[in-house]
Amino acid sequence: MDSRKVTMEHISELAVLVVDDQPIINEFYRKILEQLGCKWIFSALSGQDAMKRLAERGDINLVLTDIDMQPGNGLELLQAIRCGDIDNTPRDLCVLVVSDYNYRHNVMKAVGLDCQGFLSKPLNAAVLAEKIQAALHRAIQLADPDTYRGISTEIRVNTATSKASQNQPLQESAAGTAPTDTETDAEPQTRQSTETKPLTPCKNDAPPDLSQQAVLEAAADKLLPAGMKDSFLHYKHDSIHEILQMLYKIGDVLGTEEPETLQTQIKQLEQLSSDLFQQEYLHQREHGYQPLSAHQAEHGLILQRTQMLTGKVFSQLPNRVEHLQKAHQQLLEAWHRHINGKDRQYVDYLQNQIGVS
Numbered sequence: 001m002d003s004r005k006v007t008m009e010h011i012s013e014l015a016v017l018v019v020d021d022q023p024i025i026n027e028f029y030r031k032i033l034e035q036l037g038c039k040w041i042f043s044a045l046s047g048q049d050a051m052k053r054l055a056e057r058g059d060i061n062l063v064l065t066d067i068d069m070q071p072g073n074g075l076e077l078l079q080a081i082r083c084g085d086i087d088n089t090p091r092d093l094c095v096l097v098v099s100d101y102n103y104r105h106n107v108m109k110a111v112g113l114d115c116q117g118f119l120s121k122p123l124n125a126a127v128l129a130e131k132i133q134a135a136l137h138r139a140i141q142l143a144d145p146d147t148y149r150g151i152s153t154e155i156r157v158n159t160a161t162s163k164a165s166q167n168q169p170l171q172e173s174a175a176g177t178a179p180t181d182t183e184t185d186a187e188p189q190t191r192q193s194t195e196t197k198p199l200t201p202c203k204n205d206a207p208p209d210l211s212q213q214a215v216l217e218a219a220a221d222k223l224l225p226a227g228m229k230d231s232f233l234h235y236k237h238d239s240i241h242e243i244l245q246m247l248y249k250i251g252d253v254l255g256t257e258e259p260e261t262l263q264t265q266i267k268q269l270e271q272l273s274s275d276l277f278q279q280e281y282l283h284q285r286e287h288g289y290q291p292l293s294a295h296q297a298e299h300g301l302i303l304q305r306t307q308m309l310t311g312k313v314f315s316q317l318p319n320r321v322e323h324l325q326k327a328h329q330q331l332l333e334a335w336h337r338h339i340n341g342k343d344r345q346y347v348d349y350l351q352n353q354i355g356v357s
Contacts (some may be wrong), residue, residue, distance in 0.1 A: 008045055008311060009128075010171070011036055011038060011132070012037040012038060012039050013061075014038055014061045014062055014132075015040040015042070015057070015059050015060050015061050015062070016034075016038055016040065016041050016042070016060070016061070016062045016063075016064065017040065017042045017043070017044060017050060017053055017054065017062070017063045017064070018030065018042070018043045018064045018065075019043070019044045019045075019046070019047065019049075019050040019058045019063065019066060019069070019074065019077065020043075020045070020065075020066040020069065021046055021066070021068075021069040021070070022047050023043075025044070025066070025281045026045075027240055029041075029064060030043065032123070032124070032128055033128075035125045036125055036128065036129055036132075039125045041150065042057070042060070043319050045069075046069045046070060046071050047065070047069055047071070047072025047073055047074060047076045047077035047080075048071050048072035049069045049087050050063070050072070051072065051077060051080055051085075052086065054081075054086050054089045054093075055086050055087040055089065056088075057086055057088070058087075058088030058089070060089070060093065061093075061094065061136075062093075062094045062095075062096070062132065062135070062136070063077075063081070063094070063096070063280060064093045064096050064098060064119065065077055065078070065094060065095065065096070065097060065098065065113070065156055066097075066098045066099075067097060067099050067106050067110070068155060073153065073155050074097055074099075074110075074155075075106065075109055075110060075113065075153035075154075075155060075347075076112045076153045078095055078110060078115055079113055079148055079149070079151065079199075081093050081095060081154050082113055082114055082142065082143075082145070082148045082150055083145040083148050084145060084152050084312070085147075085334065090142055091142055091145075092139075092142055092224050093115055094116050094135050094136055095119065095131070095135075096115065096117050096131060096135050097115045097117070097118050097119070098118075098119045098120070099119075101118065101120050105155075105297075105300075106155050107300050107303070108281065108293075108296040108297070109151055109152065109153070109155075110300065111274075111277065111278045111281055111286070111296075112151045112281055112282075113148055113151055114140045114142070114143070114148075114278075116134075116135035116136075116138045116140065116227065117131055117134055117135040117138065117274075118131075118274075119131055120307065124216035126131065130267065134271065139188050140273040141201070143282075147285075166296045171178075174265065199345065209252050210329070210332045210333065210336060213244060213245075213248045213338075216244050216332070216335060216336060216339065217244055218242065219243060219336065219339045219340050220237065220240045220241060220339055221346075223236065223237060223239070223240070223338070223339065223344065223347050224236075224237040225347065225351060226243070228351070230281070230350065232279065232283045233347070233350070235279065236276060236279075236280065239272065239275075239276045240276070240339070242272060243269065243272055243273055243276070243335075244335070245274065246265070246268065246269050247269060247328075247332065247335070249265070250262065250265050250266060250269065250309075250328065251325075251328050251332075254321060254324045254328060255321040255325075259313045259314055262313050263310060263313045263314075266306065266309055266313065267310065269306060270303065270306045270307065270310070273299075273302060273303060273306060274303060277296070277299040277302075277303070280295075280299075280346075281296060281299075284296075284346065287349075287350065288347060289346065291342075295342045295345075295346060298334075298337070298338045298341075298342050299338075301334055302331070302334045302335060302338060304335045305327070305330055305331040306331060308325040308327050308330075308331075309324070309328060309331055311323050312327050
């Protein structure tokens with residue numbers, strides 16, 4: 001069965017492979033998938049184990065994989081799929097990666113390897129159903145295998161947080177709690193990495209009054225110089241304007257919209273942002289942009305801020321609206337810094353250093 005043609009009405013027809021080195025987490029996903037009607041659910045305890053399962057079966061439609069595993073991490077598994085290195089497994093097999101936008105280094109590598117989406121803990125059946133539906137309907141344009149092989153699969157992990165401690169959010173999500181909005185302060189560490197640490201995202205002066213949508217839209221317009229014909233920059237210009245319109249629309253209804261509707265709108269915003277960032281990653285890689293890691297790190301920060309806004313939607317605090325407004329303001333500021341900083345730098349690079357027109 002072509003996984004891209006599977007609809008949620010036929011989710012019972014899906015054959016799903018869940019990959020995590022903790023059996024308790026595999027069992028947790030199994031129970032949620034069973035709630036959604038899945039009948040064929042398989043598990044693997046590492047990336048290498050998953051590769052063997054995929055080669056043996058040849059009928060898996062969807063992979064849900066963690067990143068931090070050995071032997072064979074989630075990025076190595078995803079890379080092997082995209083390179084066509086696993087027998088009986090299509091290169092465009094649908095893969096959802098379980099990660100946290102706090103680990104931007106890992107997330108952006110997964111984006112470069114064309115995963116169809118991300119899952120973050122805690123998780124419940126409704127969120128998983130939405131993610132599966134979106135992933136199965138997201139077609140990818142496969143790159144040459146050598147392109148995927150050129151992406152490092154070394155991962156960064158938070159040494160201050162053990163894998164065992166991750167069980168608690170899973171138990172909470174089974175009870176239906178909303179995603180946490182707590183940010184980690186621990187510095188991610190590179191596992192067996194020889195890469196240069198990404199540059200620190202540039203810090204700009206305090207942003208102006210962002211209550212007026214025109215301020216950010218004017219900044220976005222500067223990302224498309226007069227006479228520029230590059231198709232990606234035109235796509236990016238239109239996408240940013242769509243994102244800003246959606247972001248300000250959300251800001252107008254933070255205190256009045258039903259939480260479920262607000263959550264749906266923010267998820268749409270996250271999806272639109274993620275699609276843009278994935279295309280920009282490919283464009284930067286194609287044009288040999290050296291500060292790519294620092295640029296993508298800020299993409300990760302924006303996605304993290306978006307998720308934090310989602311996490312506050314169902315807050316039970318008496319000042320819930322105030323927290324929502326603060327999170328929304330922080331997201332606006334993240335976009336302002338990025339548009340006026342890293343995005344402007346990339347346009348200057350294209351225009352002045354390599355002559356893209």
